[in-house]
Amino acid sequence: MPDMSAHQALTQLVPLAAKDFDPNKVTPGVLGFIVFAVMALGVWMLLKSMNRHMNRVNFEEAPEPGTSPQTAPGKAATQE
Numbered sequence: 001m002p003d004m005s006a007h008q009a010l011t012q013l014v015p016l017a018a019k020d021f022d023p024n025k026v027t028p029g030v031l032g033f034i035v036f037a038v039m040a041l042g043v044w045m046l047l048k049s050m051n052r053h054m055n056r057v058n059f060e061e062a063p064e065p066g067t068s069p070q071t072a073p074g075k076a077a078t079q080e
Contacts, residue, residue: 028036
């Protein structure tokens with residue numbers, strides 16, 4: 001049973017880690033900083049890409065068929 005031997009190994013290592021554990025000295029370390037920096041760089045690159053894509057979008061609506069070009073968008077043409 002491979003599960004039992006892994007469980008036994010962990011139960012023997014936990015008391016060793018508990019002796020040296022000081023909750024006031026726990027820090028994320030260099031690996032935590034590197035992971036945070038990579039995530040921040042990824043978010044910055046995504047925002048930069050989104051900004052470029054949003055600048056390419058044309059927000060002007062095409063006139064509806066059947067209305068004259070002089071009619072303002074959002075207002076119905078009045079027929080007299």
